[in-house]
Amino acid sequence: MLAAQDGHGGAYRRLLGEMSEWLTRYFQRRLPPGDVDDAVQETLLAIHRRRHTYDPQYPLGPWLAAIAKNKWVDQLRSLARRPVDELPEHLAVGDHEASVVSSSVLASLLDELRPAQAQAILLVKVQGYSVEEASGQIGLSVSAVKMNIHRGLARLTTIIEKTPDVE
Template sequence: MAPDSWSGLMEAAQNGHGGAYRRLLGETSEWLTRYFERRLPPGEVDDAVQETLLAIHRRRHTYDPRYPFAPWLAAIAKNKWVDQLRSLARRSADELPDAIATGDHEAAVVSSSVLASLLDQLRPVQAQAILLVKVQGYSIDEASAQTGLSPSAVKMNIHRGLARLTALIEKTPDVE
């Protein structure tokens, strides 16, 4: 049903027609959900819809059937939206629970540092080819387009760079 017919449903509801009132609340609930989905975080939509429906119920006696229902509804929805935004603003976003699980990033940082130092010992084109294909997951053709080298030159640089890395690692006494 279109918002134009909501005026008639509200007037019938004010005259005691319970079916019209249930239908009006059902249809306005759908409209309110779409209204708040565009304006609030997903977890806040249902609360805003319910608060607005309660406000409509509490204020239904103030609706004047000589005027369209949709602007009356929109004014209430806007006020509830502002209330919801104020509520969100009052919540402290800075407070974090003490029991937040955090991963240990030491191994990743050390690995990244070791890899960077090893790649620094290669020719730049070899290091770039290895980074693109072996670390970042580019295809040979994508790496070729990125570097401006032919696909066979990218493959050759990867092969020679990996051979050089292997030799460097084998020479290092403290590598496990």
């Protein structure tokens, strides 16, 4: 990374290639197959934009893992906001393990929250309701819904940051 920061194009290309392989494996275990390439590309762009923040006195791995984890959280939020299409009459049986794992991860993360926080995040961030609509459904004030979302997302960030990266 140090050579890449100093402007050596060949070193930078090799580094990005190695990072790309690691990121692909990282996201394959955490996201549906159709979202892996997008997550890798978004992460590589973030690395490119933030490469000046890397301090060579510290290991590269944790820096890379932190950026990857942040992009993973972004992808989970994106997945949660996608509208659900109606299921076709005949479903093709294929490799759906990754999407099941992603849904399971999201559900287990929400289970770690207080019920009001999980419900507010589920309605607003996952199902796409406005804060006002969620307020009416939950029976809390708009400010209470906002507070539950803020505190719940902060708690999720803490949980995810404490989650070890298994290679």
